[in-house]
Amino acid sequence: MNSPQDSSRPQAPVPQQVSLVAEARVPTEHGTFTMKLFKEEPSGLEHVALVMGNVKGSALVRVHSECMTGDVFGSLRCDCGPQLHFALDEIGKQGSGIVLYLRQEGRGIGLINKLKAYALQDEGLDTVEANLRLGFPADLRNFEVAAQMLSQLGVDSVRLMTNNPRKVATLEKHGVKVVERVPVRSQSQSENHHYLATKALKLGHHMDWLPEYIPPKSEDDGPSKLG
Numbered sequence: 311m312n313s314p315q316d317s318s319r320p321q322a323p324v325p326q327q328v329s330l331v332a333e334a335r336v337p338t339e340h341g342t343f344t345m346k347l348f349k350e351e352p353s354g355l356e357h358v359a360l361v362m363g364n365v366k367g368s369a370l371v372r373v374h375s376e377c378m379t380g381d382v383f384g385s386l387r388c389d390c391g392p393q394l395h396f397a398l399d400e401i402g403k404q405g406s407g408i409v410l411y412l413r414q415e416g417r418g419i420g421l422i423n424k425l426k427a428y429a430l431q432d433e434g435l436d437t438v439e440a441n442l443r444l445g446f447p448a449d450l451r452n453f454e455v456a457a458q459m460l461s462q463l464g465v466d467s468v469r470l471m472t473n474n475p476r477k478v479a480t481l482e483k484h485g486v487k488v489v490e491r492v493p494v495r496s497q498s499q500s501e502n503h504h505y506l507a508t509k510a511l512k513l514g515h516h517m518d519w520l521p522e523y524i525p526p527k528s529e530d531d532g533p534s535k536l537g
């Protein structure tokens with residue numbers, strides 16, 4: 311039987327299906343892309359694939375989750391904006407590749423809850439603790455939909471621009487071969503320092519160009535130097 315659920319919170323994952331519903335040419339400062347819009351059912355979410363050039367073979371791919379504050383407004387609280395623009399720039403330079411822009415704001419908790427989490431972070435919690443305090447997992451994002459979109463684009467092998475080992479694992483689990491992980495070298499500054507440290511130390515992101523953010527190899531490695 312169904313247990314009562316707070317309708318403002320994301321529900322448990324249900325099998326979803328994406329279908330291509332519209333596409334158009336979108337010239338950008340990084341070059342000309344074809345924007346392909348996929349609709350996910352039953353959620354109705356509209357995900358975007360920005361595709362440039364020939365993407366057969368091992369395409370350069372970024373799987374990017376929507377972050378209005380970072381992507382649009384240049385928020386310094388996270389590194390989403392620079393990561394997105396790095397990816398678009400690399401694809402532009404190479405003349406081919408794909409950015410999948412997934413509409414799962416705030417690591418999947420939505421904009422309202424992301425802002426609530428930011429307020430908690432300003433009281434001293436880190437990004438993971440804030441999500442947990444609000445009753446969410448650390449990361450609610452679903453990357454299976456990315457594998458479905460790649461499949462429909464005829465792409466079964468990618469060079470993935472990410473620091474996040476979970477994205478690599480999820481794509482591989484759903485039939486996309488990740489032949490290379492291309493690091494996205496976010497820079498640390500005072501506003502995002504704690505956020506980047508938390509991603510490295512609690513969510514296992516690779517940031518070995520910032521030596522202080524190398525995740526512990528095991529539970530036994532002791533407490534974080536970052537406090």
Ligand SMILES: [Zn+2]
Pocket residue numbers: 377379380381388389390391
């Ligand atoms: Zn962000």
